Amino acid sequence: MxxxxxxxxxxxxxNIVVNDMFSQDKNNESLKKSEWIATNQIxxxxxxxxxxxxxxxxxxxxxxxxxxxxxxxxxxITGLEHLRLKADYIDxxxxxxxxxxxxxxxxxxxxxxxxxxxxxxxxxxxxGIYGSYLYKSKIENEASNFNVTDKGLGLNGxxxxxxxxxxxxxxxxxxxxxxxxxxxxxxxSNNENFEFKLxxxxxLQLGLGFKF
Numbered sequence: 281m282x283x284x285x286x287x288x289x290x291x292x293x294x295n296i297v298v299n300d301m302f303s304q305d306k307n308n309e310s311l312k313k314s315e316w317i318a319t320n321q322i323x324x325x326x327x328x329x330x331x332x333x334x335x336x337x338x339x340x341x342x343x344x345x346x347x348x349x350x351x352x353x354x355x356x357i358t359g360l361e362h363l364r365l366k367a368d369y370i371d372x373x374x375x376x377x378x379x380x381x382x383x384x385x386x387x388x389x390x391x392x393x394x395x396x397x398x399x400x401x402x403x404x405x406x407x408g409i410y411g412s413y414l415y416k417s418k419i420e421n422e423a424s425n426f427n428v429t430d431k432g433l434g435l436n437g438x439x440x441x442x443x444x445x446x447x448x449x450x451x452x453x454x455x456x457x458x459x460x461x462x463x464x465x466x467x468x469s470n471n472e473n474f475e476f477k478l479x480x481x482x483x484l485q486l487g488l489g490f491k492f
Contacts, residue, residue, distance in 0.1 A: 315347040315489045317357065321460055323483025327367055327381070329474045337367035337379075339483060343387070347489070353393045357406065361385035365478075375421055381476060382416040387440060399448075406442035410462065411435060414469075414476060434469040436477070438462055442485060454489040 321341035328334045345359015363383040370376050389408035414433040420426065444458020462481045469475035
């Protein structure tokens with residue numbers, strides 16, 4: 281049932297993109313410029329390591345990338361993203377540990393704009409996938425002087441959605457605000473003891489767009 285619903289949504293989005301591309305004005309100069317996008321996200325997530333921990337975490341995320349216009353209402357966005365996660369948890373012996381994880385992500389989003397992107401204010405919805413590389417994980421316990429850092433812990437991948445508004449300041453600069461949610465769908469850890477998985481990721485997003 282879930283596969284059927286997912287397939288139906290993909291077909292619907294595909295039809296929207298194709299119809300909009302064929303109906304757009306081919307001479308619209310504003311669509312010929314790609315926009316650079318820089319965003320910052322701050323929020324919360326749940327992090328799980330099977331049989332070891334499940335706790336809430338504070339997240340800080342930054343993205344820089346490029347938006348490629350497909351039509352007046354659709355575009356593709358991709359780039360590089362850095363995520364830092366901070367959490368604490370208590371083990372079976374009542375010892376408190378502090379966790380810091382660092383990720384490099386590569387997302388790919390399809391953006392659907394509710395109104396024409398040439399308007400001063402428009403609403404957008406981003407649907408996408410991402411690949412995530414956990415390049416560093418640090419666990420500390422001050423009482424026992426425990427400090428372990430692991431590197432190159434493996435790949436994760438998942439789905440993301442962003443709902444927001446973009447405000448055009450002029451023809452070349454825009455400001456955006458939105459809400460982002462995502463979750464890991466699969467994990468592939470190089471560490472048998474810690475296979476981290478992110479779920480229930482919710483963040484406030486603030487961004488700037490530039491055209492050159």
